[in-house]
Amino acid sequence: GAVVSQHPSRVICKSGTSVKIECRSLDFQATTMFWYRQFPKQSLMLMATSNEGSKATYEQGVEKDKFLINHASLTLSTLTVTSAHPEDSSFYICSARVPPLPYEQYFGPGTRLTVT
């Protein structure tokens, strides 16, 4: 199956700093990627849909200026958490939609962000 990687797998940063998380599709081109956030013992929450070459579409309640998403190529999308605070600590997972239909989604291994 299709492989999606994320980097880094874990990151610890200080409050007020910014952190960038990369999501790559390794063996296919992904025009659409998704960014999710997962709190402990909860299901995934969709944050935004990332489309190559255009602005991301954010879900209601997700701050666009805080969670910057860039999808500059068909194999790479990045999520930057700006001015991170402890409440941003979470597990962030990306996925890539594999064309053509039925558009199965493949997921990255996730990034554990801890803000101290």
Next chain:
Amino acid sequence: KQEVTQIPAALSVPEGENLVLNCSFTDSAIYNLQWFRQDPGKGLTSLLLIQSSQREQTSGRLNASLDKSSGRSTLYIAASQPGDSATYLCAAVLMDSNYQLIWGAGTKLIIKP
């Protein structure tokens, strides 16, 4: 609004048993339904995808069924093993949602040796 529900929230069974995980959805206008596995602290692994025109899909010891009319999908695991212990998530793709996944809360499965 499409809602996806998974029952039970947690399940513990002895090794070797066959088991069924349930997933229900409120809107029958789905495009497909996917089952995923998530190990603690890890990402998701896609297990099976059933398109709306299909009734079931099989992969090894796993069999997933789809009944759109009743709004239900089941994941059947045969001859369970301790390595099957994980959280199992189902997600439905709506026809009019830009193919976004609508998630269930998951079933945490523990297989006791």
